[in-house]
Amino acid sequence: MDLVADFLSRLVTQFQSPALAFLIGGMALAAFRSQLEIPDAIYKFAVFMLLMRIGIEGGLEIRDASFAEMLLPALVTIALGCLIVLLGRFTLAYLPGVKMEDAIATAGLFGAVSASTLAAAMVILEEEDIFYEAWVPALYPFMDIPALVLAIVLANLHLAKQDGASGNGPKIWSIIKDSLRGSALSALILGLALGLLTRPEQVFEGFYDPLFRGLLSILMLIMGMEAYQRLNELRKVAHWYAVYAFAAPLTHGLIAFGLGYLLHVTTGFSPGGVVLLSVLAGSSSDISGPPTLRAAIPTANPSSYIGSSTSIGTPVAIAIGIPLYLALAQMVF
Amino acid sequence: MDLVADFLSRLVTQFQSPALAFLIGGMALAAFRSQLEIPDAIYKFAVFMLLMRIGIEGGLEIRDASFAEMLLPALVTIALGCLIVLLGRFTLAYLPGVKMEDAIATAGLFGAVSASTLAAAMVILEEEDIFYEAWVPALYPFMDIPALVLAIVLANLHLAKQDGASGNGPKIWSIIKDSLRGSALSALILGLALGLLTRPEQVFEGFYDPLFRGLLSILMLIMGMEAYQRLNELRKVAHWYAVYAFAAPLTHGLIAFGLGYLLHVTTGFSPGGVVLLSVLAGSSSDISGPPTLRAAIPTANPSSYIGSSTSIGTPVAIAIGIPLYLALAQMVF
Amino acid sequence: MDLVADFLSRLVTQFQSPALAFLIGGMALAAFRSQLEIPDAIYKFAVFMLLMRIGIEGGLEIRDASFAEMLLPALVTIALGCLIVLLGRFTLAYLPGVKMEDAIATAGLFGAVSASTLAAAMVILEEEDIFYEAWVPALYPFMDIPALVLAIVLANLHLAKQDGASGNGPKIWSIIKDSLRGSALSALILGLALGLLTRPEQVFEGFYDPLFRGLLSILMLIMGMEAYQRLNELRKVAHWYAVYAFAAPLTHGLIAFGLGYLLHVTTGFSPGGVVLLSVLAGSSSDISGPPTLRAAIPTANPSSYIGSSTSIGTPVAIAIGIPLYLALAQMVF
Amino acid sequence: MTYKATKVVIITEKVIFDGVADIIEEMGGTGYTVVAAGGRGSRGVRSASGASIVDAFRNIKVEVIVSELAMAEKIADAVAERYFQNYSGITYLEEVDILRPHKFHH
Amino acid sequence: MTYKATKVVIITEKVIFDGVADIIEEMGGTGYTVVAAGGRGSRGVRSASGASIVDAFRNIKVEVIVSELAMAEKIADAVAERYFQNYSGITYLEEVDILRPHKFHH
Amino acid sequence: MTYKATKVVIITEKVIFDGVADIIEEMGGTGYTVVAAGGRGSRGVRSASGASIVDAFRNIKVEVIVSELAMAEKIADAVAERYFQNYSGITYLEEVDILRPHKFHH
Ligand SMILES: Nc1ncnc2c1ncn2[C@@H]1O[C@H](COP(=O)(O)O)[C@@H](O)[C@H]1O
Ligand SMILES: Nc1ncnc2c1ncn2[C@@H]1O[C@H](COP(=O)(O)O)[C@@H](O)[C@H]1O
Ligand SMILES: Nc1ncnc2c1ncn2[C@@H]1O[C@H](COP(=O)(O)O)[C@@H](O)[C@H]1O
Ligand code: NA
Numbered sequence A, B, C: 001m002d003l004v005a006d007f008l009s010r011l012v013t014q015f016q017s018p019a020l021a022f023l024i025g026g027m028a029l030a031a032f033r034s035q036l037e038i039p040d041a042i043y044k045f046a047v048f049m050l051l052m053r054i055g056i057e058g059g060l061e062i063r064d065a066s067f068a069e070m071l072l073p074a075l076v077t078i079a080l081g082c083l084i085v086l087l088g089r090f091t092l093a094y095l096p097g098v099k100m101e102d103a104i105a106t107a108g109l110f111g112a113v114s115a116s117t118l119a120a121a122m123v124i125l126e127e128e129d130i131f132y133e134a135w136v137p138a139l140y141p142f143m144d145i146p147a148l149v150l151a152i153v154l155a156n157l158h159l160a161k162q163d164g165a166s167g168n169g170p171k172i173w174s175i176i177k178d179s180l181r182g183s184a185l186s187a188l189i190l191g192l193a194l195g196l197l198t199r200p201e202q203v204f205e206g207f208y209d210p211l212f213r214g215l216l217s218i219l220m221l222i223m224g225m226e227a228y229q230r231l232n233e234l235r236k237v238a239h240w241y242a243v244y245a246f247a248a249p250l251t252h253g254l255i256a257f258g259l260g261y262l263l264h265v266t267t268g269f270s271p272g273g274v275v276l277l278s279v280l281a282g283s284s285s286d287i288s289g290p291p292t293l294r295a296a297i298p299t300a301n302p303s304s305y306i307g308s309s310t311s312i313g314t315p316v317a318i319a320i321g322i323p324l325y326l327a328l329a330q331m332v333f
Numbered sequence D, E, F: 001m002t003y004k005a006t007k008v009v010i011i012t013e014k015v016i017f018d019g020v021a022d023i024i025e026e027m028g029g030t031g032y033t034v035v036a037a038g039g040r041g042s043r044g045v046r047s048a049s050g051a052s053i054v055d056a057f058r059n060i061k062v063e064v065i066v067s068e069l070a071m072a073e074k075i076a077d078a079v080a081e082r083y084f085q086n087y088s089g090i091t092y093l094e095e096v097d098i099l100r101p102h103k104f105h106h
């Protein structure tokens, strides 16, 4: 029962950690119907800064890392992205009141990654002085893209079958291109390229890095406000979405923890890396996932997938997921 | 005549201090019809950051302070907020060409608080190494809310009497709720709660605090531009508004100084605290006051109260008020 | 052939320098049709911050410099602004397919100055520890205004002659006023005044200066995206614009280098100052120049001058111009 | 095939937007569209851009499509009556042709 | 001297803007004007301000002036048919008077 | 009870807004409403969002309600004549029904 005790004590501390505190603060503001508004331009800029910070540091690090070292984790990350979508496709989709396309889109969103959840975990690991390979956050697209692509492909297969038409099938390469063009992945990859190919150390240390925590706190506030405001969208769809949105982040995170543990044993993947991998898996996309799905699976109801992810998925991934993986790591490593 | 000399020399130095210099710079730009525009998103964000900074530090400090120590100052602050409104109600309102509702709304705005004026004073105190209890800025809502509520209640009583109707009276609790929901008080209270209940030290020291001065300089610039641009609104209303707008900040500040001095003698309230209390009283609301009044006293002419406060009240409160209280403090303490 | 080798090696290093790397990154994003968007509010704010930073530092420095020392460089700067316009007027304008007004407007834009190009050069000089008089960047308006004014006057003279009308001629003072009112020069002059007359050291060192590099990197990204996106505007106009846009920045920069060298020999103007003077001359305006010209020479086709300057002029000025002047400086000083 | 309907346009201060939306709902409007606006009228200029300390005083333009002229007039009248003595604003009607009339009924 | 023309108005989700622009072009429209909008309809409220995590779901209002009613109806129908089953949106037509008819022909 | 009036709509580059406002005033318009717009016309695409180095080239849509058709035509003609050779833009008129005609007279 050490795990439970440790997890609970972490949970309590976690509620005082800035990331979670701002998230809850945002929820409280929305619940109280505060008129506080963080301008859209600031939100977009904060997201850009976060992803550039993650990307540049990843790029700088990859320069020194051996690609061999990253290969296996990257493959595991891809597998996790696909696994999460398949899991949703074969559980959520069969629950009463749940439409197949809606289920697939939701699973796609939970397979994809949230930059802010990832950033929150990075800050907490740094606060606790837990080492991780700096390229781990850069695994982001290796989970994000396969999950979205697979979800879109599955949804289209389903619709084609339903229509009886053979269809010409979704164009996988064009979905990948659209993903990469989205603002989140564009910023991350730009950062990676800059870190890998140029010398951005000074601007990184003087600008992108020091503003990271502060802008994250503002993003958390916005996520909290959104989470509360979108709760009533969730009320419009089947209750099973709420159940899925609660259970999925933790399930996905624990599966990833297991696979990460295997990586640790076989390749020496760091405990901090295992935690971040779990966070990647447990998080659900909030920035570029929704519009990608909206455009590619138009028949899916956005209230179902955005409601699930934003209102329940993300808060659970941050507030319960992160301390849980940390407690687990403490125990097993 | 030491006071006068000291005040004048401070006045001169003050004109070189960044806060005032940016304010005057903004006025000069507007007078020259410059097309420089600080985007609205930046303005809103800067205000949010200022209030979070004030709130978080206040919260961190209150944690260590004894509530008993704060009680008396808080009561005095509430009393000041109400006194300022009553003063305006029984002087300005009886001047020729002044409509009762307009007078009450104007007095309400001068009773309420300006976050940027307060922040400017905090920066100057820090520059001069004058100590103040860090919870003093957090007294903000204790003056702001009572002043706005009382003004709205008085205006409604007046209108009800005028209509001959008994009316069911304004709902005080709903006015308070609306005030608290406004963007300014929401941000301040969020900051207070975060400082009081969580551990935001790192994000405070790495983000909210270091950006404080810089964002304040930008706010001062905007206030200067607005002050000039709204001067011609003031031309549309009775001249007495200009007289009130000039005299009121200093009168209110000096009354607060007197009460603060009593607090100093009786409870050991710091000289820096006395100065800040005077600044709170002398300042007039520029962010959340105007829309609150516009919605709650619709018959009052916004040109009268916004013109008075933005064009004359705030510049006087900053440029003359702050050095005056500092000079006084130098003399009496 | 030392120069060539040095220049080439600098060119290679330069491609890794953050300024250029972000510029190229922006082009790559646009070429890949990324949906990444830097909000307009952030763009405007970044430009404001850059110009304030340049202005304040210039003002602080001028305080200590002797005006005599600046006089000759300022006159040379004015001469350069005019010379560039005249050069364009008598070369570009006579090329086949080029309309006189379009040529004059284009020359005006290349005579005017780009704040971001200047800032990029400042950062590179600082990185290489090359000294320059801190008032040199403040020479900006001495080149910008004469170039724009002369271009507008020449265009109007041309149009008046064409119409056969005597016209009452363009009002030079009103063009100068409009230039000064533009957002770029307003910010620069505000900064200069604040640096010269007040004590902004603390807010400068704690805010404007540390954010300089970071915001510059973001501006470079935006310039890169714009450069690519506006390439197809250039396709709509005569090919000669592309030739001019490529050759002009380097020609102007080299002429300025020559004149700067004379200043160095006669007045001891620093080598870093010579480089910055060349950068001022080689850069073309991207912020306030275009709208000024659009309003004042309405018959000129904006695709010609904006296309030339944004798509080719600025990238050439940064990527080739800056390392070229640095290599030259290395050789001759 | 198109059907006649009426568009009510209300241009007024942002600060009373919630009240206007309530009136639209009460009177039976099935929806509305709102855009940010600036303008000049009898009560001075309201800019639509740049930092303004009193953002809440900017204008909005609200458009409501209703299938019956009577309801359109009722909405316009109600807004004007409740607000236009104290708040600046104008309202007018336009005739439009809609394609799917069921969207504008309850 | 003015000429009759028709304005097609399409209010829908921002995410399908490119598709709508394509339809306008295909059907022969010579141009369009677009503004950012918020609104309420049968599918819930869409705000036009503040940070929203899913900005792409906000509304746009697209206006196309065409000189022939038939083309106007074709554009409105095509947009409604291709999109309005899955995306929220409305479309309507208005009669306008133009001054320079050649601007709206190819 | 409603009264007929005319709405002049002017869609053009932001950079000439002041000139357009002057024309409206000179011709006797009692007010106007302006919104930010993007668009495509004979002179290329103008986006309404994202950082653009030449923001001043974006579009605005100005609407003026006047009680007399003649004044509407005068405003539209004056704007077109003074600006549309060199600046991109279109202008058109719409018939509207107003409730309080005194607002649109001087
Ligand atoms: N003649 C008009 N044409 C178009 N819009 C107008 C007109 N008059 C007033 N408006 C709009 O209505 C708002 C309020 O007008 P007012 O109540 O007259 O100040 C103005 O800010 C404009 O946006
Ligand atoms: N009756 C209406 N009047 C004006 N705009 C409407 C109306 N109904 C819907 N809209 C607009 O069309 C959008 C989509 O409507 P809907 O598909 O009904 O959700 C809404 O967000 C509004 O902007
Ligand atoms: N057919 C049209 N329908 C609606 N708006 C148009 C149309 N043509 C042009 N516009 C608008 O008018 C602006 C200028 O048009 P132009 O002068 O043709 O480039 C465009 O950017 C559009 O916003
Ligand atoms: Na995931």
Ligand code: NA
Pocket: B109, B110, B111, B112, B113, B114, B143, B252, B280, B281, B282, B283, B284, B285
């Ligand atoms: Na006060």
Ligand code: NA
Pocket: C109, C110, C111, C112, C113, C114, C143, C252, C280, C281, C282, C283, C284, C285
């Ligand atoms: Na130049």
